[in-house]
Amino acid sequence: MRLALCGMPSAGKSTLFAALAGRRAAAGGRAESNLALLNVPDPRVEALSGLFNPKKTTFAQISFVDPPPPPAKPEDPAAKLPPELGQCEGLLQVVRNFDGGLGAPDPSGEYQAFVDELLLHDLITVERRLERIAGERRRGREVDNEEIALLERAQELLNDERLLSQDHEIPDHPKLRGFGLLTAKPRIVVANNAEDDPEPPDLGAGAPPVVVRAAIEAELAELEPGEAAEFMADLGLNESALDRLIAAAYSACRLISFFTVGEDEVRAWTITQGTDAQHAAGAIHSDLERGFIRAEVMTYDDLMDQGSEAAIKKAGLMKVVGKDFIVSDGEIMHVRFNV
């Protein structure tokens, strides 16, 4: 999963990136994105690895992108936001809630101002596409009426200042996938608080934000694990910004993990809630999806209770399931396939 940091200038995006990535981010004036590919911490993977002693242990991965501000193009209001935002699966909207010599923060005002930028970006994208289709129709070309209906519905929502993520169909529709519509994406709102302030600000809309204190958490990320734990205890933090943001991202993107285990590898895989066994197998390899026969499924908790797969089978806790079985978080699968 790829998440892009976004928000107003000086909200603390690059500082938060450094906290997440555990290293300094390149600051302003750069042309390239800061990019971090990180393991998703999961104690279950560690416990399974302890049980199977595999040659390899592989965590799920998540990537964070901190794109540079795009070059100013006053004539093109749609070019105000970095194009990288359109290419990721979710947005992390950072809102400044510290003074830091930048002036008193206005988290709810800044939050809404950036949401307005997202809405405007999408409205321009949708209207440009509709104009293009109208041009094709005038030239006698065939047009896609389903796409037009979707775009017109999107336009109506956006004109009412409503997010496309609220629509039942627009966010996942294959006909709109290529347009990088930003309000259709899952978005996690992050308040970047002052060092001494653990309270979430009232943003006037949406769910309460995840609170981070990016400046100190960036320092924390540079410490040795032992020192970091001590420092976190002093700050009254029991989970790092990374842990909290990953949990929020999994929930906002409706993601779950399942596992594969064995002597060769213990591994976590990320799928969307509601994925069936055959498509989950496809997350591992397309051959497993194509040649899917059945899967043997046990739960992580049962395996930890029973202590071995042999004991699981003896206790009748290994299920044999077909392709339509819906995989749940924490299930362990052996896929039987034939290609």
Ligand SMILES: Nc1nc2c(ncn2[C@@H]2O[C@H](COP(=O)(O)OP(=O)(O)O)[C@@H](O)[C@H]2O)c(=O)[nH]1
């Ligand atoms: N006091 C304080 N300053 C911060 C914090 N986060 C960022 N800053 C400072 O605010 C300025 C802008 O931060 P930066 O991460 O570059 O913002 P960006 O423009 O969103 O990438 C920098 O001078 C940071 O050092 C914070 O949590 N507390």
Ligand SMILES: [Mg+2]
């Ligand atoms: Mg920056």
